[in-house]
Amino acid sequence: MPYEQEYTLIGTTDLDYAGDLDEVAISEAEVAYLCQLSNRYFRRAIAPSDVVWSYSGVRPLVEDEAATAQATTRDFILDTDNAGSPLLTVFGGKITTFRKLAEEAVDWLGPVLGNRTGGWTAGACLPGGDLFGGRPTNRSVLEFGQWLEGVKRSYPWLPAALAERYARAYGTRIHLLLAWRQGIPDMGKQIVPGLYEAEAYYLMEQEWAVCAEDILWRRSKLGLHAGGGAEEVLDDWIDQRMRRA
Ligand SMILES: Cc1cc2nc3c(=O)[nH]c(=O)nc-3n(C[C@H](O)[C@H](O)[C@H](O)COP(=O)(O)OP(=O)(O)OC[C@H]3O[C@@H](n4cnc5c(N)ncnc54)[C@H](O)[C@@H]3O)c2cc1C
Structure with missing residues (x-):
């Protein structure tokens, strides 16, 4: 790919x-x-x-006696136990069913923790996904390019590659990241190649990043572009901000 x-x-x-x-x-x-x-x-x-980088993970699948890992079911199973403190264990799952799984998990956890709000996420957009109103729509996929053009017009000073990356990563939350900024100098210094202070603050404040690894690898793959030593430089920057806060 x-x-x-x-x-x-x-x-x-x-x-x-x-x-x-x-x-x-x-x-x-x-x-x-x-x-x-x-x-x-x-x-x-x-x-x-x-090869410049690789990643690996262990995928826990539910044992269903299938002959091979490829044939094993990807369905999820929720194991619940509220004999003591409520305990929910999730086995299996797929990217395509993560919202269904999350909903079932919270449907069980909510009441046992005393929350009776009931499910509401089935018709809600993921954060930043409300490109065309508050409810999910195919337009967000089919007309993304058109929406992106609008973003570029709103921030004509932003280099096109950066506008595209921010738009793909953050959707409508790009407006939180760029809120009052009117030019590259307003983005703060470039902490490591490709990462301005504005984005680092956004990731810490809105997406709970607490270390360089969160920013360079978990929330993005900027680590691939940032060069050697970027992690140390960014961790130092974060430490200084945390100490000041
Ligand atoms: C190696 C591997 C390969 C896979 N391949 C596929 C595949 O090809 N196709 C497919 O459909 N599915 C695949 N899956 C399964 C799929 O990735 C998961 O089912 C799906 O990501 C689950 O989504 P989730 O949002 O429920 O949980 P997660 O994606 O695990 O998200 C949970 C998030 O919560 C964060 N978190 C945890 N604790 C805290 C805390 N205390 N505070 C703040 N944040 C916290 C975690 O960092 C994580 O970002 C694969 C899984 C693995 C491990």
């Missing part, structure tokens, strides 16, 4: 894992396998030395 404008994302492998959950990483054999596989399809050959 084309990835982060300048890169290609190649994957995945799907292997059983029994090791330490804090040491999950791609193996040399997996890198070699993915390079070989890519080289079967593309004219320009790649080698493990071309």
